[in-house]
Amino acid sequence: VELSLESRFRLAMLATVRDGADASGGDLAASVWGGWIAYQAPDRAAVRDMARRRGVEETMRAPWPGLRVRRLPPPRGLALEVGWTGEPASSSALTGRLAASRWRGSAARWSFTSRSQECVRTAIDALERGDDQELLHQVRRARHVLAELDDEVRLGIFTPRLTALCDAAETVGGAAKPSGAGGGDCGIALLDAAAATQTARLREQWAAAGVLPMPIQVHQTNGSAR
Template sequence: MRTRPRTVVRHAPGKLFVAGEYAVVEPGNPAVLVAVDRQVTVAVSGPGDDAGPAPDGVVVSSDLGLRSVPWRWHEGRLVVRGAYDGPRTRRELAHVVTAVETVGRLLTERGLPVPALDVSVSSRLHENGRKFGLGSSGAVTVATVAAVASFCGLELSRDERFRLAMLATAELDPKASGGDLAASTWGGWIAYQAPDRDFVLDLARRLGVGRALRAPWPGHAVRRLPPPAGLTLEVGWTGEPASTASLVSGLHRRAWRGSLSHQRFVATTTDCVRSAVTALETGDRPALLRQIRRARRELARLDGEVRLGIFTPGLTALCDAAEAVGGAAKPSGAGGGDCGIALLDAGATRDITHLRRRWEAAGVLPLPVRPALEGIAE
């Protein structure tokens, strides 16, 4: 184990879903995502720093309002100290705390001490407290795992860091696909398939975190893709925050799951994603646009049948405006608000300007984000 640095800083990009929402929740079903150039930053320091933590615990700070919240270790878990205990603290810091706990489990398994930590989080995936739906929970989990592991002297591969982040996320929400974690870890455009989260959680509980990092994960795969040739990615925010977990849980509670309609949705979405991957790999711009439009139609069909509220008026206006100038657009993620994406001819500057103006007229804020070529970084 090498000497710990005084402070370790890691940056993880946010993400956008390009295709495969909802279907990707089930193990092995593919999706396409892209990392974006807005980041979460996590800095980890220890005793001896100017603002070091208590000698037997962890202090977590966030620029979203929760400053210097102290936690103590109890039977492998972090417990809020005294007056800081409460639902808001646990909810808003859950992803950071679970990430620290998961790295702590790996240290304990390897016979290494869990040092006192000061963990500081800052986010560019929010603005003035507004959440844009760019995968902040996933980015903060990835950045926390990477920063804490490095501070504690753990040498981990990219895949191992993803797996630790996936185990931490699945502890909080076993339905979470982990696509956001993969985009934050690898960066760029990726093809992603989710593992069986129940299987990997059981594996970690029975055999330990270290064994779970090395074992095969059924259904899981991730690989980098080339960016779309000759197309620009435009992103619009509807101004309406959405909860992916609530929408996905709402779908799972309905009798729709397992029905013929569900099977059709998964089959069509899977074919759409695979065709989009082929289009990206071959540089077939018209084919990619067709698949984005097809993905929009399939999400609309799902929404019409189960009435989840995937398409809000803002998202519908966003998509219609893009198609009116020859582009392709759809909600990014679970819908219900947050962001939509559009792909347009990169050389059609007038169309891009017209699109942004139509979005603004419809109450959709064009976001100045671009694909991030790299994932987690120092």
């Protein structure tokens, strides 16, 4: 079946939200479009309700409130490295613990959300301008914002291996942060693509800390976005 990229995403998202509206769909968008993208999640509860009331076919054609996806240029001189801690983690479990805590309606939540959104906006701008140094700075900022949340709410986002993953990237001149659920799982690092020795040192330090470098490359999907 020949489908546009957005139709593929919408079908996958409908299947995902059928059993719950917690998933952001960021992993689906990354898988469908590939490459580097700016993604804003739709209102998943509204989409699920629309599908129940109006059916899948009509929901596929209707506007989805909040959904935004656009391609971004890759970093000019940075390489992406991905490390896995060997400790699977559940995003829904962590977000569920946040929802059940007093943090949900607090000023700290507003501050975390605001600073995270600013990191994303500035990182997008850095990619569009080709400013690799600013992109590295925003990855570091995002790490610190997550670390402050972790210290405040005690979610366990930064396991010893994820902390070692991030620290190793800093020692070779790069930047890193947890990715995915946190509390184990994966982390990503950006570092100078032309410095093979830095990449080798990073992977050595990861291996020593029990972090497995993943053989992942960024690949852009072919096809129409609409």
